Amino acid sequence: MLSSAQISSECYDVITVGAAANHHMSFKHGGLTRLISKHTGSSPLSFSPGEASRARALLASVAQLQPLIFGLSEEVLASSLELSPTRLQQALNRLAYQTEQFVHALKDELVRSTLLAIHTLSLAPSRGHAPIPNRNGTLGNHTSANQEGLPAVVPEYDEEDWDRTWANVAMSFNCLTVMMDRLLGREELTPDLMSSPQQEATSSYVSSYPGGSRQDQLLPLVLTLRECVREASQKAKAAMNVVLLQGALAASHHHAPALTHRRDAVFSQALGVLVCGVALKVYESLDKPEVLLQFHTAGVLVQFEVLLSTYGEEVGMLEDMEVGVSDLSGVAFCVTTATSDHPDHLLPTLRGTRGSLVVELRLPGETFCSLPQELQAGGLIRVCPVLFNIGINQNQSLAERFGDCSLQDRINQENCELLKSYCSTLRDTPSGGAGQDIEQLLSSLQSSIGSKKRKNVEVLWSAASVCRRVNGVRVTSCKSAKDRTAMSVTLEQCVLLRDEHTLRHTHFNTALDTMRSEGCRMENVQKNVGMRRYAFSRVQLLTFPRIYRPPLGTYSSSRHADTERHRQRDK
Template sequence: PFQCPTLCDSIHGSIDDKENSPMLRAVLCAQVSKVYRFKTEDQRWLLVREQMSETPLSFSLPKQLLSLLIQEHTNRIQEVKELSDLSPHWDGLRHDVITHCNHMIGCYQETLAELEKVPATSCFKSSTSKSDRHLQFVPTNLHSQRMEVTGPDSVWYDVITFGAPADHHQAFKHGGLKKLLNKHSNLRESCVSYSQEESSRAKELLVGMAQLQPLVFGLAEELLAISQEQNATRLQQVLDSLTEQAEQFVHVLKEELVKSALLEIHNQCIANSNTSHVHSNGLLCENCPANQEGQQEVGPHDTEYDEEEWDRVWANVGKSINCIIAMVDRLQEQEQHHQTVTSPEQAFLLFPPASRSSMSSSSWCSWQEHLLPLVVTLRDCVREAVGKARVAMTFVVLQGAVSGTVAQGPPQIAQRRHAVFSQGLSAVVCGFMLKLYGGLEDPDFLRQLHTVGVLAQFESLLSTYGDEVGMLEDMEVSVADLNRVAFIITEAKTEQLEDLLPTLSGTCFIVEVPLPPEIFSSLPQELKDGPLIRVDPVLFNIGINQHQSLAERFGDSSLQERLNQQSCERLRAYCNALRDRLPDMGKTQPVDLMSSLERSVESKKRKNVEVLWIAAMVCRKVNGVRLTSCKSAKDRTAMSVTLEQCALLREQHTLSQQHFSTALDCMRREGCRMENVQKNIGSRKFAFSGVQLLTFPKLYRPPDGSYG
């Protein structure tokens, strides 16, 4: 029988200096290497090294994410507590938010404390631990699978493998995240969604109004007091200060966010005027919350609402200050005329009877009488504007807090979503860092990063039957949420390992990837300026096991069909963006491949693994990150990555067709994926039975003796 042509079979294969660089040690650890040689079509020997590595990101990124989530929920509690006295309804919403956040903080602090107990050298969560409650946030069996083909220029091919991002601890009795979120969609729809920027702007406006209102009122009082003194210079100075503060106040209030929030409050009051309030539903109750002390009511009975009302409210502040300025000018002119009058006869001729009283010795006292009603009007206008704006901005802050917490459903759903996001995040960061390190000398790739962003193509082999439907629903949400992630490349302080580790920050999750100073200095200026590099994630799924056969014959494959169709459209959009923004990168335009992929996705062929093959080719063509998953990334994933490696050797390096099957069996029987099985379950057998394998596509069946 044919002997597997393995040249080296060491658990820690020799790694050259480049592969042992501080950069790679920041993302890879515990390498397992296998070296092969295979015959090419022209009878040359092809030297191939297969390398599988764990990554410290398996634990470091989940711990960073947990810390960020704890801080985010702590800040949210603080921001809603800082809101002024609220109506009973809004106070109820505030209580809901605080209760939700406190629950999440408690859970995450406990989880983080347990993760901190894990030894710092640990980089791996085995498939047998996938249901461990304290390891919910840690990806299962996360590894980089790399293949180096040696030649004049060595070429590396990478695939990130990990268990499908799913919450095995909460399990799938009630379905996965997609189904659970759909059940609570009515709560999210009833809650107005405001972005983080809008919530931050609302808080700024609340602070600004709290500072400016007393300043305007204080200067108005000072103006009245000064008007009793015979000091026109001092009066003008106070008036100038009042005018400046009033203009600043009006500038702060000229905010479209206030107008849109007031309209939304009115609409919700009308829509819910006949409904009773249930806390956590994100809706306004029948007694409109805008009716607060010192604030004008915006109630459900105001069936007519003028959208321009807010413009008039803040404009009235400016008009009232202009009236005060005009009155002071008029009074000062009269005083100047009074000082130039030499006789009562001249005064009688120059001024009408109503104005002569101002020329008495008590003329300054009468100034206060003229200014008082105007100052009262100014205060009323400011108070009305502040009242309405405070209602609007309180609404924005509270709705932002509600939409980010209770409107997402019970805490268990929010925790599930964070956990599966964490698993996907660790995998995609690992893949991005390897892709970046491998493309540092490729100017087209570097230009692509800051111009179009990076594609992350997830391949899933889950079935659409039983629990794996829930896993796929979890994975769908996890992958979709990764579009909130952005990378930024920075200059590391030193080349020490701790300075090269990626760090996570922000509520929109920015991953900072440090490069050694010498390498960073060689980057194009566009990347050194620190632009955000967006992630464009797509997910293709083809079930290949016996359960998928049941789903296709007796069950439902609509989830798989929908996912593949949507991902095909997103992948097409990414390729179009690449073509439009970087037209000179002609070699990366996979036009024919995309057409083939679309045809494969539209076909009704069962277990159409061609979809996965073409999607992977498109991904590599556009410099994307490749990720492959099944339930635990142990068995089906092993079949996929070994098939992909041999296909690359055949298509890119002329591996002889007659040696293709030999190479495939060799990698499966003796390669790194067998080591992966060993480290997960302590056995060197893939968990398949002969009967199960009869339902697998032929190219996904392992050689005899390697399963059982």
């Protein structure tokens, strides 16, 4: 089936695992998403796990980009004292890129909506609602102005206030660009940098500065840019910290020990998968320093592909898994030197506390010395976990026709935003992961999520392709990681053979059937249930997407499967 002259060798990892959920505590009252929402229902602010992950990602971006912008602005001022226009322009170009990334991060709708919610809550007492606590935990006295019977003075709030805040950053940089063009003898400005009204305002703004040396004319504009960046950073950090604090409050609710126990049980399962996947990815990349530097700079993407339905108990499993995967964003990795080559001394170890764990990956001394200096110095590898779910079985058909798919839709949309945010940070990494093909895949992913197509497995395919392109960790899961997972993994294997290793299109279905009937997934079924049969029935498979159906002779009805399993055990 493969042309021997064109075969290339490559290793593709995929981890299969059952749903990270607390099956022991059952799902009578739902999973973690619903239970946490109930316990925080009295709070006027409530955020989903996906929004908490976006908040962490945005805080990390701001913490990284703000000092970069400040440092590059100093470089621009220093370059202005020299006589080399080229060096000055190069410094400005670097500043332009980082400022663009900063503005792109701030344009997240989560910041705007959170700031608006905070301001609305600050007015709650004057509207008859419960007061909100101050930082010291005491209740704020918002009605002091009304003690004499005078009307309370309520500050006006414009919903576009946040939009103006980040737009001021772009405007201040545009002013700097115009001044630079004048100093270098270029009066024109690239049309796509700003609109006509902005050009007029910027020209007027720049013209107000008196003449002098290059540095004297650039200094006020650089200071304005830095002040705008500082103001935007403070507002964004304040809003995102509210999101994270609200999640922490839900996680440590002292009236719900069962909830904390459930969350810990789910997190421990997700953590085991994460350590396995990241460790494998780091070991595979020991001879790829550009990939290791990417992990240090932007973090490592961990993509969970889930095939749970949004009907019955699997809704609770998906809710558990959503929170468990989101909690992984609080985990980081570092690489240390092992004391010896003994296998016990090479095992990963944990340190830290709940919500802030560091996993130490131990390497032999010679291997450790080959790592990039940033990792040898103790630099952390952050984690960006994302989860995409598409139900494919008969229960999902019931959910789509008579039930509710809003949980799946929300999860996919929120994690698509997380994935786009991660990819946007890759442009400044040594591996240069944000190529044109990734932009097209992200666009295709967004379109698939927004479509109303039932069981749109193209969402999973696009997300998996992006993960592979950015050297991410792939995890595939269903309820037991046995049947539906087997269909997905074997399909992915054949797609990789076709797209990357010249498997002929005419042999695709044959290879797919062979992998499902004779490959390691059938061995996995044998070890789990004692027989070489997937737990599908012919009627159930009629509701599956055609490409996820196993070949004849590899499945039987669930009742027949149970009978055969008990017979094997009796033997």
